[in-house]
Amino acid sequence: MLKNPIFCAVDRPDLEGALSLARTVAPHVGGIKLGLEFFTAQGPRGVEAMQSLGLPIFLDLKFHDIPNTAAGAVREAARLGVAMLTLHAAGGRAMLEAAVEAAGAVRARPQLLAVTVLTSLDAHDLAATGIAAPPAEQAVRLGRLALAAGLDGLVCSPQEIEPLRAAFGGAPKLVVPGIRPAGAGDDQKRTLGPARALALGADALVIGRPITGASSPAEAAAAIARELAAEAS
Numbered sequence: 001m002l003k004n005p006i007f008c009a010v011d012r013p014d015l016e017g018a019l020s021l022a023r024t025v026a027p028h029v030g031g032i033k034l035g036l037e038f039f040t041a042q043g044p045r046g047v048e049a050m051q052s053l054g055l056p057i058f059l060d061l062k063f064h065d066i067p068n069t070a071a072g073a074v075r076e077a078a079r080l081g082v083a084m085l086t087l088h089a090a091g092g093r094a095m096l097e098a099a100v101e102a103a104g105a106v107r108a109r110p111q112l113l114a115v116t117v118l119t120s121l122d123a124h125d126l127a128a129t130g131i132a133a134p135p136a137e138q139a140v141r142l143g144r145l146a147l148a149a150g151l152d153g154l155v156c157s158p159q160e161i162e163p164l165r166a167a168f169g170g171a172p173k174l175v176v177p178g179i180r181p182a183g184a185g186d187d188q189k190r191t192l193g194p195a196r197a198l199a200l201g202a203d204a205l206v207i208g209r210p211i212t213g214a215s216s217p218a219e220a221a222a223a224i225a226r227e228l229a230a231e232a233s
C-alpha cells in the first residue's frame with residue numbers, strides 16, 4: 001500500500017485551477033489523477049505542468065480501441081513519465097497485450113491498469129449493454145483477462161475488492177474509485193467509504209468530488225487522510 005493511498009481526481013479543464021487545486025491538496029494526498037476532461041483541454045503539456053508539483057500522476061484516459069491504435073496511444077502516454085495509465089479491460093486480450101508490449105518499450109514504464117466495470121453502472125445498466133452477469137462476476141471475468149494479458153492491476157468498485165482479492169490474491173494492484181462518505185448521492189452507484197475500501201484491500205483510492213467539491217478541499221483531503229491513518233494504526 002502507498003504511504004498515503006489517496007489519488008485526488010482533478011477533473012477540470014483549466015490549467016491554473018487544476019494546478020492551484022493540486023497544490024492545495026498536495027500535503028494530504030499520495031498522488032493526482034488526471035482524466036479525460038483535463039487531458040482533452042490541456043493535453044500532454046498540461047500533464048507535464050502538473051508533474052512539476054512532484055506528486056505521482058495517474059493518467060486515466062481509459063483507452064479502448066483496436067490493438068494497434070491502443071498500443072500507439074499507450075506508447076505516447078507512457079513517454080510522459082506518468083506513474084499509472086488505464087485501458088478498458090473490455091477492449092480484449094489482444095489490445096491489452098499490445099498495450100503491455102508498447103509500455104515495455106518505454107524507459108520509465110508506467111503501471112498499466114485495466115478498468116473492469118465502471119462504478120457508475122449497476123446490474124440494470126450492465127444488462128442494457130447485453131451483459132447479464134452481475135457486476136462482481138463481470139469484474140472478476142474482466143480482471144482475469146487483464147491480468148492474464150500482463151497488466152499490473154485493476155480499477156474496480158470498492159464493492160468488488162473482496163471478490164477480486166478472493167480470485168487473484170494480494171499481488172495485483174487494486175485502484176479504487178467510487179469512494180463516498182455515507183449518504184452521498186450522484187452518478188456513482190457502486191460505492192463505499194474510504195476506510196472500508198482500504199480495509200477490504202484497496203491499494204489506492206481515487207477520490208474526486210468529496211475533496212474537490214468541498215468548501216475546503218485541503219481540509220477534506222486531510223480529514224480523509226487522518227481517518228485512513230487512524231484505521232491503519
Ligand SMILES: O=C(O)c1cc(=O)[nH]c(=O)n1[C@@H]1O[C@H](COP(=O)(O)O)[C@@H](O)[C@H]1O
Nearest residue numbers: 009035060118119155177178206207208209
Ligand atoms: O478509472 C477511473 O479512475 C474510474 C473508473 C470508474 O469505474 N469510476 C470512476 O469514477 N473513475 C474515475 O474516478 C474519479 C471519481 O471521481 P469522483 O466521483 O468525483 O470521486 C473520476 O475521475 C472517474 O473518471
